[in-house]
Amino acid sequence: MFYHIKELQYEAKPCRPDPVMARKMQEILGGQFGEMSVALQYLFQGWNTRGNEKYRDLLMDTGTEELAHIEMICTMIARLLDGVCPTTLDEAAKDPFIAAILGGSNPQHLIVSGLGAMPSDINGNRWTADYIIASGNLLADFRANLNAESQGRLQVARLYYETEDPGVRDMFAWLLARDTMHQNQWIAAIKELEAQENIVVPSTFPRELEKREVSHTLFNFSRGNESAQGRWAHGPSLDGEGVFNYVEQPVPFAPAPVLPPAPPTAFDTPPLN
Amino acid sequence: MFYHIKELQYEAKPCRPDPVMARKMQEILGGQFGEMSVALQYLFQGWNTRGNEKYRDLLMDTGTEELAHIEMICTMIARLLDGVCPTTLDEAAKDPFIAAILGGSNPQHLIVSGLGAMPSDINGNRWTADYIIASGNLLADFRANLNAESQGRLQVARLYYETEDPGVRDMFAWLLARDTMHQNQWIAAIKELEAQENIVVPSTFPRELEKREVSHTLFNFSRGNESAQGRWAHGPSLDGEGVFNYVEQPVPFAPAPVLPPAPPTAFDTPPLN
Amino acid sequence: MFYHIKELQYEAKPCRPDPVMARKMQEILGGQFGEMSVALQYLFQGWNTRGNEKYRDLLMDTGTEELAHIEMICTMIARLLDGVCPTTLDEAAKDPFIAAILGGSNPQHLIVSGLGAMPSDINGNRWTADYIIASGNLLADFRANLNAESQGRLQVARLYYETEDPGVRDMFAWLLARDTMHQNQWIAAIKELEAQENIVVPSTFPRELEKREVSHTLFNFSRGNESAQGRWAHGPSLDGEGVFNYVEQPVPFAPAPVLPPAPPTAFDTPPLN
Amino acid sequence: MFYHIKELQYEAKPCRPDPVMARKMQEILGGQFGEMSVALQYLFQGWNTRGNEKYRDLLMDTGTEELAHIEMICTMIARLLDGVCPTTLDEAAKDPFIAAILGGSNPQHLIVSGLGAMPSDINGNRWTADYIIASGNLLADFRANLNAESQGRLQVARLYYETEDPGVRDMFAWLLARDTMHQNQWIAAIKELEAQENIVVPSTFPRELEKREVSHTLFNFSRGNESAQGRWAHGPSLDGEGVFNYVEQPVPFAPAPVLPPAPPTAFDTPPLN
Amino acid sequence: MFYHIKELQYEAKPCRPDPVMARKMQEILGGQFGEMSVALQYLFQGWNTRGNEKYRDLLMDTGTEELAHIEMICTMIARLLDGVCPTTLDEAAKDPFIAAILGGSNPQHLIVSGLGAMPSDINGNRWTADYIIASGNLLADFRANLNAESQGRLQVARLYYETEDPGVRDMFAWLLARDTMHQNQWIAAIKELEAQENIVVPSTFPRELEKREVSHTLFNFSRGNESAQGRWAHGPSLDGEGVFNYVEQPVPFAPAPVLPPAPPTAFDTPPLN
Amino acid sequence: MFYHIKELQYEAKPCRPDPVMARKMQEILGGQFGEMSVALQYLFQGWNTRGNEKYRDLLMDTGTEELAHIEMICTMIARLLDGVCPTTLDEAAKDPFIAAILGGSNPQHLIVSGLGAMPSDINGNRWTADYIIASGNLLADFRANLNAESQGRLQVARLYYETEDPGVRDMFAWLLARDTMHQNQWIAAIKELEAQENIVVPSTFPRELEKREVSHTLFNFSRGNESAQGRWAHGPSLDGEGVFNYVEQPVPFAPAPVLPPAPPTAFDTPPLN
Numbered sequence A, B, C, D, E, F: 001m002f003y004h005i006k007e008l009q010y011e012a013k014p015c016r017p018d019p020v021m022a023r024k025m026q027e028i029l030g031g032q033f034g035e036m037s038v039a040l041q042y043l044f045q046g047w048n049t050r051g052n053e054k055y056r057d058l059l060m061d062t063g064t065e066e067l068a069h070i071e072m073i074c075t076m077i078a079r080l081l082d083g084v085c086p087t088t089l090d091e092a093a094k095d096p097f098i099a100a101i102l103g104g105s106n107p108q109h110l111i112v113s114g115l116g117a118m119p120s121d122i123n124g125n126r127w128t129a130d131y132i133i134a135s136g137n138l139l140a141d142f143r144a145n146l147n148a149e150s151q152g153r154l155q156v157a158r159l160y161y162e163t164e165d166p167g168v169r170d171m172f173a174w175l176l177a178r179d180t181m182h183q184n185q186w187i188a189a190i191k192e193l194e195a196q197e198n199i200v201v202p203s204t205f206p207r208e209l210e211k212r213e214v215s216h217t218l219f220n221f222s223r224g225n226e227s228a229q230g231r232w233a234h235g236p237s238l239d240g241e242g243v244f245n246y247v248e249q250p251v252p253f254a255p256a257p258v259l260p261p262a263p264p265t266a267f268d269t270p271p272l273n
Helices: A019-025 A035-047 A053-080 A096-101 A138-160 A166-196 B019-030 B035-047 B053-080 B096-101 B138-160 B166-196 C019-030 C035-047 C053-080 C096-101 C138-160 C166-196 D019-025 D035-048 D053-080 D096-101 D138-160 D166-196 E019-030 E035-047 E053-080 E096-101 E138-160 E166-196 F019-030 F035-048 F053-080 F096-101 F138-160 F166-196
Strands: A002-004 A217-219 A245-247 B002-004 B217-219 B245-247 C002-004 C217-219 C245-247 D002-004 D217-219 D245-247 E002-004 E217-219 E245-247 F002-004 F217-219 F245-247
Touching: A002 D053, A019 A053, A035 A053, A035 A138, A035 D053, A053 A166, A053 B217, A053 D002, A053 D035, A138 A166, A138 B138, A166 B217, A217 B053, A217 B166, B002 F053, B019 B035, B019 B053, B019 B138, B035 B053, B035 B138, B035 F053, B053 B166, B053 F002, B053 F035, B138 B166, C002 E053, C019 C035, C019 C053, C019 C138, C035 C053, C035 C138, C035 E053, C053 C166, C053 D217, C053 E002, C053 E035, C138 C166, C138 D138, C166 D217, C217 D053, C217 D166, D019 D053, D035 D053, D035 D138, D053 D166, D138 D166, E019 E035, E019 E053, E019 E138, E035 E053, E035 E138, E053 E166, E053 F217, E138 E166, E138 F138, E166 F217, E217 F053, E217 F166, F019 F035, F019 F053, F019 F138, F035 F053, F035 F138, F053 F166, F138 F166
Parallel strands: A217 A245, B217 B245, C217 C245, D217 D245, E217 E245, F217 F245
Antiparallel strands: A002 D002, B002 F002, C002 E002
């Protein structure tokens, strides 16, 4: 169960309106790696955790914090849109702000949301749960989380240099720091799990059932051998189960398949000569 | 540029038709972590790599191999659908195979694709590029790749125990082994990059610009202290930049926001009493 | 069955080309509350109506009119795009209209549709039937319709002040009036149904089967008591079945859930210490 | 900012596993009118409210409660999936539960989420923010909310009769009651706003700018006059601005449009004879 | 402008309820090549036609007829769902029809639409305007139309043999005949246009601006020469502009690209050694 | 199985950076008829071909070539984005390139992909497999392919006149030529199949089972007789099975449907008076 308080986790106040930055900030709200994605990803992972209360608690802690980040960014966007409309009906059509909101900015911020944040990305694509991941396997999912925090911090860093507004940069500084912590914490959790299991997910699947002769082989399917220089191409494998090897000229292991004709009621093309 | 040969990388031949397994296998073809996702993710990452030819080559090697996996699974699905239709028009409507294909199986395999694989998941959702990730930052993206191979191997492992068909299991054994290698290789590549940069992505953003006082803090937003037991809550931070600390009762840093009324031409609700 | 006549329900003729307004108008054609949404929503509701011919007829009347509105807006968009291209091949690349169409306007209007309207919104998202609602329960659906006409008229009102073109405004004046009627008519129909049933949908579900002790309770989950001032927090409930009450400090009714571990073949993370 | 406690708002415990009901319950979690939709709809409306703190508080109260409902349903789904897998690897492929989970149930509950709830609907379509509405106009949005609660309660009522499990029915009884309250509260809020403004949204758009001669007209576009019997076809209009009238044989107000040819660089079909 | 009459173009009456067939029929209503797709595709093409009134009229004739087909299939689906629910509340949970509707059928037909047709396909994916095509070039679009009618008739033919209900088959017989006509008519229209223009779309683009040396070349990128046997590999080209030729071993025309490093503010991975 | 070589099929090198053209080029990469669509469409058709090796080979040849086109366009887009960012952090926020990338260009090219191509269209909609077609019937599918190459070449032709960059135009000249070949080849394949089967798909469905009296009838549902002038309205039908006829005033063949009330547990609106 959740409680809400009206105060913000951190300040979200720009120094001046900027509808173009309002649009840009949508990416870190409702984009593939926006706050909606991490909030819901962590909460679903938490609710589905079975018998590992420490990790469930960590997921709920972090997911609940991300709800506060959604709130901060929504507030920031609403304020960046302040003053974008003319204040009297007469001056409406000729006001330059109206023009601005339809240049590099998102016209839905006026037409659809009435100067409020939207659950969508920088190009107006609505957020979709296709973005989120919760598999029941914590090591797999923490890797997803580490990726999400890496992509998210990368996007905030790129946005940082597109504004000089100290208020906007101040909130970015907060988000960058929190993403630093979140990368740290998922790495720590991953290390714990890898130490107890194995680095290969899922660790409980019997290894003898996989085709072990190709479990540590790099096939060179792209002509040129630059990739042979990496750690992945020689030496003991990192999972402690074999030795890496490099196959310069991979060959097929099976003949060309020939499918039989479909039966008549499928109405596929019958064999022609 | 690509060349195709007609032979398969590995055999994809079931011992008997099974339209329900044909449906299930769609998840690892066209689902969130199916072969379409990894193939296109690696290829886009490769094409966008700037100035790191070793990694570009590794991405192209692996992406090109995944195209062969798409091909293998498509072939397997088509064969699992063999014999699903009646062979003469008369017996069509009463044949039990027709019933089977509409029970636990996907009826689009007959109506839409005419007994062929589809670019969609286990529930018939078409594949979408929302699933893929290519940011230009290799450390971020290799973490995405490690996650994708973890989720993918997990799904194949779960499918393994839902069939006793030795032909199907044989192909799964191949895919499990290749996913073992791919997890190994992305871990190796991640370690290389982390050693040269820092574990926090992006490593080149100036740390002094983030709000460092919360860069290593775990806020306890979910009542109960189980999460305080982890490595992430105490000791030096893993990025070597600070010390983890735990805040049991987090408080807001900013007051409740109050948004001003919208201008008249936005036609939002004006302030009411 | 439908018949089409070539005349428009109302004039759709701008005074001059304006590719930016052509883009904006896509929102009321193919957006969440555009004419495609109301047309198809009313028609599906009409076709699915069982045994209430008066309402079915009203739905078909209005749905058929909305088809004419789609037609008007498509025509308007095509005319707003007239003259946007250069008239000879030589001057093509340097013509300012080409530049304009790629600034605040939608480049698909040239590249994809060849100066015609598209089934998409202001940001180029294709229309989806996720927008429409038809449940078989008329009171529920008429509330959906009232909402759709409210959102739709709101968007047209906002667009009105973004143009000074008298031709465009003339069509908007028509659409605003029709939305006024449609809001009126759905309110009238809702009142009729509420008078015959109850205001709570579905009215035929036995009330004694719901947990009646919380049927008229406002839980204060957001700290601060502003919401206690509303009619919804005191006095007899509007459905005539109870009395509103306000719970300032809501408490949970159930303990924290603990999920058992997953079985091995799920390959979830087993319990770790 | 939000806080989470681990206790549930209300009990979510079935008497026995039922993977088919687990699938069905996804509709009220991640479907068009599931708890994800209302939670995020109310929160976005709340965050975007400008200058009407009473309504903002009501939205935050209710949105925060809906987060607790997401949590309850996720918990219920996870428990309905308990015991669905075999407990040893040997018996896996022949266990009837595995068969059951692929009949009327959703196979992603095993393959993708590892026996956990998913952010998707009854057919496995991932949740999308296309479902939610936040326009900045409270009267419009409260109508959306009333519709959402009507559709939602309708779906729970239908599900109620598809199970005899007393634990599942007990949670449904809670949800039905809360939806009763939420319908009541949005109706109360709508009445307040209609009394202060007008019933037509947006009430502040100058009426003289709309084409008033058709503001209260029902056009009979579907042959047959059943719809003429309603309150919407005669008497004073409900907005107090006119008198309803009925046009039996609507005629077009504008001639057939003829579009000029496209310029050569559009490469549309030129006029042919 | 459109008028609706309540009569159906053709009878849509099954002999008995069949919820599984109701689900199957959704594919030809709301699938990629269902009636919603062709109706809206032809109408958008018609509204966007510039200066070719004969073709515009043909498109409007056919698009308007397809609206009647949507109506017929909606009616059929509603009737196939008749009697699917228990008739009194008491017997609800144990009625076998309820079980049936959740086996091979679509549970949304009860939970979401209340025994009515839905704007979605056989697997419950909502219809999307991604399915439709209207480019402004009539020859291109008539090829799209010919494809749509070919896929559509193919799907109806496959459905025909999955039922023995004479009422359902009677409606299929109508749809098959209409699709026969529509394939005929688009072929006739294509021939007219090809005779006036050229077979290559767009015919008005200056041929000398394309790289003519590869305008009639088949590159053999898939090892094995079966494809060299076709008409496309030898003889004069069908567009009358050249001679087909076959390149057995295609070679690249350009060197491997090397992208320069990204600037620092992109935060891509810098060149590493 | 596939092999990759690092060389490009054809040069993809612009003369200068142009972020607006980078955005435009996304349409022919990840739009409805971009290279991703044709590549995957041909490959899926090829893998699903049953017993017609000549056509399977042709599909694999062409699908493999389209992979090379994806690669070329990705390379071109990356190069068009070169130099778009400032080279030192200090000048970042005020550099005009940053402004440019957020005007007519796609800001995701910096924020999300770090100056790389994305799997999305000109407006940032991610590519979806809803765009592709593979039915198992080759005549139907080759018509889809002919349409795809027609739409694709049309879009490249329109883009050609929006740039004067000789490097970009040079690559367009290549793509236009290849699309010329591909239109030619699908037309040749279609002619072969039509000669062996019939022009109506599927040709193997028994004609006597369709409602032959309307198999060659044009119904005039759009008032005005322009469409009666076409070849489709008179003379022998093109499939050799009948004679075209034109019905000026189409009438319904079935009465108005009346649906019975739903049973109580559906909670639809019961019949009201």
